[in-house]
Amino acid sequence: MAKHDPDLSLLFHALADETRRSILSRLAEGPAPVSKLAGPTGLRLPTVMRHLSVLEAAGLIATTKDGRIRTCAIVPEALSPVRTWLDEQRAIWEARLDRLDTYVTKATKERAK
Amino acid sequence: MAKHDPDLSLLFHALADETRRSILSRLAEGPAPVSKLAGPTGLRLPTVMRHLSVLEAAGLIATTKDGRIRTCAIVPEALSPVRTWLDEQRAIWEARLDRLDTYVTKATKERAK
DNA sequence: GCTATAGTTAGCATCATGGCTAAGCATGAT
DNA sequence: ATCATGCTTAGCCATGATGCTAACTATAGC
Numbered sequence: 001m002a003k004h005d006p007d008l009s010l011l012f013h014a015l016a017d018e019t020r021r022s023i024l025s026r027l028a029e030g031p032a033p034v035s036k037l038a039g040p041t042g043l044r045l046p047t048v049m050r051h052l053s054v055l056e057a058a059g060l061i062a063t064t065k066d067g068r069i070r071t072c073a074i075v076p077e078a079l080s081p082v083r084t085w086l087d088e089q090r091a092i093w094e095a096r097l098d099r100l101d102t103y104v105t106k107a108t109k110e111r112a113k
Numbered sequence: 114m115a116k117h118d119p120d121l122s123l124l125f126h127a128l129a130d131e132t133r134r135s136i137l138s139r140l141a142e143g144p145a146p147v148s149k150l151a152g153p154t155g156l157r158l159p160t161v162m163r164h165l166s167v168l169e170a171a172g173l174i175a176t177t178k179d180g181r182i183r184t185c186a187i188v189p190e191a192l193s194p195v196r197t198w199l200d201e202q203r204a205i206w207e208a209r210l211d212r213l214d215t216y217v218t219k220a221t222k223e224r225a226k
Numbered sequence: 227g228c229t230a231t232a233g234t235t236a237g238c239a240t241c242a243t244g245g246c247t248a249a250g251c252a253t254g255a256t
Numbered sequence: 257a258t259c260a261t262g263c264t265t266a267g268c269c270a271t272g273a274t275g276c277t278a279a280c281t282a283t284a285g286c
Binding site for chain 1: 273274275281
Binding site: 130156157167182 | 243246252253
């Protein structure tokens with residue numbers, strides 16, 4: 001039960017913050033420099049920088065520095081582990097629900113005898 | 114850019130922990146009492162209890178107390194907001210990639226003239 | 227070279243999180 | 257009535273997350 005998916009923890013943690021999600025939404029419209037991202041948040045630059053670090057550490061964004069401007073861009077495939085995990089869980093949960101449903105149906109029939 | 118989806122933050126935060134995800138996986142096989150959940154984690158009961166509280170606050174599990182045993186069960190539909198958000202993001206990101214692709218293609222053709 | 231701009235780094239305050247132990251309470255078994 | 261079981265509460269400690277200010281670096285423009 002130790003450390004199975006450090007990735008997933010990083011990803012979920014990065015997504016667990018409204019500010020970071022809003023930054024992602026903003027970036028969905030296209031790459032942007034740090035200050036443009038900071039603007040709408042109402043937060044100070046260093047604070048936004050740290051949010052960006054978290055996003056980058058999770059692999060959700062990539063940044064490149066050109067002159068004195070750092071441009072941030074989304075990494076679209078970064079969400080796939082999350083999606084995969086979600087799909088797995090849904091599969092298992094629904095399979096169980098089916099079994100439970102079957103069981104209940106059978107039990108009900110039994111009782112009806 | 115204020116508080117849009119407190120739910121999403123709760124959900125993502127609940128999922129951002131390996132222990133909690135493993136508890137969910139365990140619960141996917143069927144409802145279980147608190148002690149049965151605590152066992153595999155190697156953590157103490159109070160600690161597990163708090164993980165369960167987090168999961169319950171996020172709506173991911175539901176618990177009922179029968180006698181002195183509290184039974185925990187998964188809430189299958191709880192993941193749908195996450196799924197929805199993910200789908201939205203993918204849609205936007207991919208749309209943008211398509212536009213970018215179109216642009217690049219066009220630009221390349223232009224250059225080829 | 228000087229100045230404004232864009233990030234960056236360092237350091238601090240505060241609160242949340244994740245773990246623990248110890249003690250308490252309610253219920254089931256004897 | 258007593259005791260074991262299963263959970264719960266209270267409280268502590270260490271660490272990490274989130275915000276800030278202030279000071280620093282590095283580039284662009286003049």
